[in-house]
Amino acid sequence: MTDKDLISKLNTLKNVSPESSWLKSNRELFLAQISNSGADKLSTGRIFFINFKSFLKASSQPVFALGVFMLVLVVSSLFSHKLFSQAKPNDSLYIARIISEKAKLNTVLNPAEKNKLAVKFAINHAQDISEVLSDPAFNNEENKDQVAKLNESFNKEIDSVRKMVNSSVAKTTESEESKHNPVEMSDEAISIAAEHKSEQGIEIKEAQLNEAPVVRATITASTTVKEEVKATTTETEATSTEAKVEVELSQDDKINEADKIIDEAQASFNKIDYKSSANDSSAIDKLDEVLNIIK
Amino acid sequence: MSSNIVKKFKNKQTLSRLKSRDKEVFTEVYDQNVTDIHRFVYFKIGSREEANDLTSIIFLKTWNHIQNNTLEDAKTLRALLYKVARNAIIDYYRERGSHKPVSLDDEQNPVDIAADMSQSDKIDDDQDLKRIISKLPFLKEEYREMIIMRFINDLSLEEISDITQKSRGNVRVLLHRALTALKELMES
Numbered sequence: 001m002t003d004k005d006l007i008s009k010l011n012t013l014k015n016v017s018p019e020s021s022w023l024k025s026n027r028e029l030f031l032a033q034i035s036n037s038g039a040d041k042l043s044t045g046r047i048f049f050i051n052f053k054s055f056l057k058a059s060s061q062p063v064f065a066l067g068v069f070m071l072v073l074v075v076s077s078l079f080s081h082k083l084f085s086q087a088k089p090n091d092s093l094y095i096a097r098i099i100s101e102k103a104k105l106n107t108v109l110n111p112a113e114k115n116k117l118a119v120k121f122a123i124n125h126a127q128d129i130s131e132v133l134s135d136p137a138f139n140n141e142e143n144k145d146q147v148a149k150l151n152e153s154f155n156k157e158i159d160s161v162r163k164m165v166n167s168s169v170a171k172t173t174e175s176e177e178s179k180h181n182p183v184e185m186s187d188e189a190i191s192i193a194a195e196h197k198s199e200q201g202i203e204i205k206e207a208q209l210n211e212a213p214v215v216r217a218t219i220t221a222s223t224t225v226k227e228e229v230k231a232t233t234t235e236t237e238a239t240s241t242e243a244k245v246e247v248e249l250s251q252d253d254k255i256n257e258a259d260k261i262i263d264e265a266q267a268s269f270n271k272i273d274y275k276s277s278a279n280d281s282s283a284i285d286k287l288d289e290v291l292n293i294i295k
Numbered sequence: 296m297s298s299n300i301v302k303k304f305k306n307k308q309t310l311s312r313l314k315s316r317d318k319e320v321f322t323e324v325y326d327q328n329v330t331d332i333h334r335f336v337y338f339k340i341g342s343r344e345e346a347n348d349l350t351s352i353i354f355l356k357t358w359n360h361i362q363n364n365t366l367e368d369a370k371t372l373r374a375l376l377y378k379v380a381r382n383a384i385i386d387y388y389r390e391r392g393s394h395k396p397v398s399l400d401d402e403q404n405p406v407d408i409a410a411d412m413s414q415s416d417k418i419d420d421d422q423d424l425k426r427i428i429s430k431l432p433f434l435k436e437e438y439r440e441m442i443i444m445r446f447i448n449d450l451s452l453e454e455i456s457d458i459t460q461k462s463r464g465n466v467r468v469l470l471h472r473a474l475t476a477l478k479e480l481m482e483s
Contacts, residue, residue: 001423001478001481001482003474003478006427006474006477006478006481007446007474009423009424009427010427010442010446010447011446011447012424013334013338013424013427013428013446013447014334014447014448014449016334016337016338016447017330017333017334018329018330018333018337018343018346018347018350022347023329023330026329026347026350026351027322027325027326027329029351030325030351030354030355031318031322033355034318034321034355034358035318037316037358037359037362040316040317040318041317041318041319042312042315042316042317042319046315047312047317050308050311050312050315051308053307053311054304054307054308054311055304057303057307058300058303058304058306058307059300
């Protein structure tokens, strides 16, 4: 007899079972015995609680740990900027603040809001740099290299604020127009916008890439497009409708004002005598004004 | 992985409800396992009457064990029942003071063979089965236990490993040796 045959014969012994009369009588006896020891039917609430607890225990611990880790990662990326927001440019945690701000920016979906937040962060950086440089304990011969780096950083932040403000104001105006004049985009409009890339610098490119629907909304005809695009620069041209003229003036004013204040902030920063900077926060105040413009 | 989690959940849920003295769930547990436990005990000790008594004791002991102890040592309720059954059989042998193999081929207590077997199968299988049943008690205790759990009661290697506190590899080796020993007994 092979092993397989023997096993199949053994399997048939599964049919051996106790007598049904014994099964029935023993069952009743057994239930009576456990009832005497306090067994009873559980309430629905208690069963629900047991099911919940059992599910938690049954969930594989590595999976549970991974879930908790992911949750901590997501929460910390959303809120870590608040924890590190006080880190100054000369602190070791400053890099953590930069990273958390970037993470925060990535969670903002609306491009206009994202831009505003980026401007706010850049302004905060510039203000913090001013504050640090105004501290005589830091701004001395020993830290000459770091001071030079911070100066350079300030200028970079100011430049990025300037660019982002221009972009932010342009986007805000275009989105306001789109509510009143919803029209479709023409291919010619895209090519015209691209032609003006060199004139507009980075703003047009950002508008084209990030806000294509908004750009669409402002286009009515190829010639009008050309006029509107040009109007965002320092040139002024007459347009066909009064409504368009009104919008272009407001846009131009905003940018001019923002540019002016940024220049003033830069100038204030450049002429600050750092040893007396404790009382002089004009660069910081100017940057606050820029922040108010873009709101 | 999801089926494992469902299995684990059901097991934890059943044990927790038993711990909370849920009569309903223990009735289900009894109905699902009484035949298997009875069969296990019967093939171990060889007497139907004794198997009836022991089976009742085993379920009552399991109930009391759940109420009075933590249940972390038993992965499944079935494993717990078999552990209690093994201990109850050891106590039974101790009380009897002997460990002689008892023949199952007893005319006063014939083994019930399922009525759904075909007539031709019955004749051949009856003889083969009777031979197997007559030789089983002469197997080493450990081998007999392995054969009953694995090939008659269909326990998995993991369950047997948990019940006997042996590794899976060890269980596999024991099963192979048990089958070889039974074959040799039948051929002798």
